[in-house]
Amino acid sequence: MITFEQVTKTYDRKAKPALRDVSLKAERGEFVFLVGPSGSGKSTFIRLILREETATAGRILVAGQDVSRIPTWKVPHLRRNVGTVFQDFRLLPNKTVFDNVAFALQVIGKSRAVVKDKVPEVLATVGLQGKERRLPHELSGGEQQRVAIARAVVNRPGILLADEPTGNLDPETSLEIMALLERINRGGTTVMMATHDDEIVNAMKKRVVELSEGRVVRDEATGTYRVSSR
Numbered sequence: 001m002i003t004f005e006q007v008t009k010t011y012d013r014k015a016k017p018a019l020r021d022v023s024l025k026a027e028r029g030e031f032v033f034l035v036g037p038s039g040s041g042k043s044t045f046i047r048l049i050l051r052e053e054t055a056t057a058g059r060i061l062v063a064g065q066d067v068s069r070i071p072t073w074k075v076p077h078l079r080r081n082v083g084t085v086f087q088d089f090r091l092l093p094n095k096t097v098f099d100n101v102a103f104a105l106q107v108i109g110k111s112r113a114v115v116k117d118k119v120p121e122v123l124a125t126v127g128l129q130g131k132e133r134r135l136p137h138e139l140s141g142g143e144q145q146r147v148a149i150a151r152a153v154v155n156r157p158g159i160l161l162a163d164e165p166t167g168n169l170d171p172e173t174s175l176e177i178m179a180l181l182e183r184i185n186r187g188g189t190t191v192m193m194a195t196h197d198d199e200i201v202n203a204m205k206k207r208v209v210e211l212s213e214g215r216v217v218r219d220e221a222t223g224t225y226r227v228s229s230r
């Protein structure tokens with residue numbers, strides 16, 4: 001589903017590369033944690049998959065497509081198949097829960113009938129039924145992240161990328177969010193999650209890829225957190 005072949009990313013010619021010679025394959029339906037100290041390249045990895053950045057060397061395949069060869073006008077199409085969730089939720093503050101999720105369908109031209117059908121369905125799957133009319137600031141952090149997850153998966157993407165999705169949440173709420181991500185993964189979506197949350201990584205027993213100074217230094221099928229420095 002996601003393949004990195006000897007990928008190097010250098011933002012600035014004078015600086016050290018953010019990723020160096022990274023080769024990695026995540027199969028359809030896998031759940032992969034990306035761990036590593038701050039600045040080790042986790043967010044860069046995620047931005048390359050979305051083609052928010054382009055690789056300096058090497059090749060990246062997403063669902064069989066070489067992302068560097070996708071014409072600019074087709075990049076939105078790539079991103080439709082890759083849902084994203086972030087630490088800071090990134091909801092539209094003046095729109096209701098319903099409208100935040102509906103927006104993801106409207107921008108790709110789905111009909112009103114589809115919106116009316118799909119939005120309540122996905123909000124129910126993330127446990128937000130009855131909160132459709134709330135504004136983001138009327139929700140807890142965990143609920144806001146559920147809205148963000150609903151928005152990310154309403155188009156049924158093959159891949160879900162999560163960059164520190166539990167970074168702003170307390171431990172109990174974090175576990176609830178992880179249960180939700182695991183459920184989405186069990187439905188067949190490939191999930192890749194960058195995190196500093198050692199307890200979650202240790203509890204989930206999923207594949208762990210560790211980056212250090214832009215290199216993959218560990219890749220274990222059911223790993224633990226164990227990052228030496230932060």
Ligand SMILES: Nc1ncnc2c1ncn2[C@@H]1O[C@H](COP(=O)(O)OP(=O)(O)OP(=O)(O)O)[C@@H](O)[C@H]1O
Pocket residue numbers: 011012017018036037038039040041042043044045
């Ligand atoms: N837009 C940018 N321009 C220049 N350098 C950048 C840019 N984004 C990231 N970098 C550099 O690339 C390296 C990797 O950064 P990246 O954000 O991918 O790390 P990270 O592992 O996600 O860190 P964190 O856990 O703190 O989010 C760092 O040295 C960083 O300073």
